[in-house]
Amino acid sequence: MSHSKTILDIVIGRSKKEPDRVAFIYLADGETTEETITYQDLHDRAVAIAASLLEAGRQPGERVLLMFPQGLAFIEAFFGCLFGGYVAVPMAVPGKIRGTDKVAHMVSNAGIGAALALTKTHESLRKLAPHSAWATDQLHWICTDALTSVFEPQTHYFPMPTANQLAFLQYTSGSTGHPKGVMVSHGNILANSAFIQHAFQTNEQSVSVCWLPSFHDMGLIDGIIQPLYSGFTAVLLNPVHVIQKPIRWLRAFSRYQGTYGGAPNFAFDFCVDRTRPDERQTLDLRSIEHLYNAAEPIRAATMARFLTTFAPNGLQPEALFTCFGLAESTLAVTMCRHHRLPTMLTVDTNILEQNKVEVIPHGRTLVSSGWPMTDSILRIVDPVSQRVCSPNEVGEIWASGPSVGQGYWQQPELTEAVFQARTNDGQGPFLRTGDLGFVGSDGSLFVTGRLKDVIIIRGVNHYPQDIELTVEQSHPALQMNAGAAFRIERDEVEDVVVVQELKRTSLQTVLTEEVIQAILRQISLQHGISPAAVVLLPPNSVPKTTSGKIQRNACRQAFLTNELSAVYQWETTALAPATTDS
């Protein structure tokens, strides 16, 4: 595979060498209903899709929307785009109540002209958003399940893309109104795939079990591309099925003797808290060699209880690893190695809050996220002065190497600021990850916090701007541009708090209970989350800069130290706990 320029060369190679080998098994019911595809079929279906885009007059380099539920059809469509020389733009199918606005913004931002979907998805989109141009006549929709054309090598010729060419745009960053499409090239895909393979030594005998959504960087790069890169069979599940019953993920490991997989921290807690002893009894997890925790902050307690709970099922303590990454770097920035478990340190919490690291015997346990690849460099940098930090200082994590993406689609200024940063002594260019951390004495990275405003709950990104807009629009008594949504940590678990000013004209007459209910309802409807607290403030009390910008950090500080002069503060109903453990 060392002569491969792109993942397409690898797919072609596998379809020739092992045409009938099963590439993917999708568990359509999360349990036993298998849908499978071989290397040959994947190649042929993808090329047929590429041909259909060509026949529809779409030009190479065009961005094509992919809107699929979890499953094999997405994989065919993704590679169809790549074979045709198009730039794939995968997106989640928007839900009933929220998401259609976001799609409109991304379609516009990426300049999308054509879309691939299943017939049933397209039909339900037209019903869901009949007034949205993108769902109806603005885009050329091709329903991939309705295609009957067969790949004919003589009539269809697709030039192989170069390493520099864009493969896809990843829109997981950015708020609804300001989406940011990370540009991932073919070279990025191979570099990051090589890193993952090197880290865990995956090979053709590996078996992965993945439920992360395919439009998410982890679900795509590790769940779909890595198995193709290294030549092993991947079992895929729908995230909804696993969230409903986490035992399904573990059962799949057991049934297929899975060796490899990864998930965000909350999923490991779910496996412990939401599985029953009788369900766990029949699991055989001895085959697992590398299970990694990534995509949201890692908790030592989570990993410990997961290992304890599943040790009776044969899960080895040497099987649990960690990684750190972000879409802006394709996926992985640091990973453990197959023979190097995550390092742990106990540090003084107060000193950590002052961005310094002091190792003490009994403190907060931090778990490292591994080491960068040999082709990449990490720097810990003061985000304000751009000075490289000293070894025991916490700073912003900066990264450089062939996995770093090409920038944000058509946002040259933001691209320069984020992807081409230089330290104050001229080192660079680096990607600014927006995450905070330090490097331990063994060279491993510890991620300790976040500079960027994004709030991550159950592995999903939530942007404060989006929540703030929802809140201020939820009730007429609320003042525009006078609220903040910020994250807090309770027991090392991330949560969101909302503060919001009332209008001067509403102060005397407002029914605070009614306003709180309206806020909670809209946040729940629009974002699917439930805040830890909502604080209603009098006019002109939200901290702002001189230019009128809301200062979220100052709000958080004031909230945590009880210095907000609240008109009314609501906190989630505290319930007395059940006395017996179920």
Added chain:
Amino acid sequence: MTTTNIDEESIQNWLQQAVAQELKSTPEQIDVHQPFSSYRLDSVVVVTLAVDLEEHLGCALDPSIFWEFDTIADMSAWLVNDYLPAQNA
């Protein structure tokens, strides 16, 4: 598995039990007239509740009903008076 003789009270009790279990509390603490939004029911929890309720009632349910009805009492009334009769018709 269809369940016959479902009335509002039995659904309310079921929901109190289910919500209490999710929140690691006791059913007595769950007020059927208190809005769902005052409990920590995020979308992940709602999906789990909807699946279990589906199994209990024996018919398909859209998780979005947890956001369309403010309280357990309201949802139970709708299920018994409007939704379930329409399923069996």
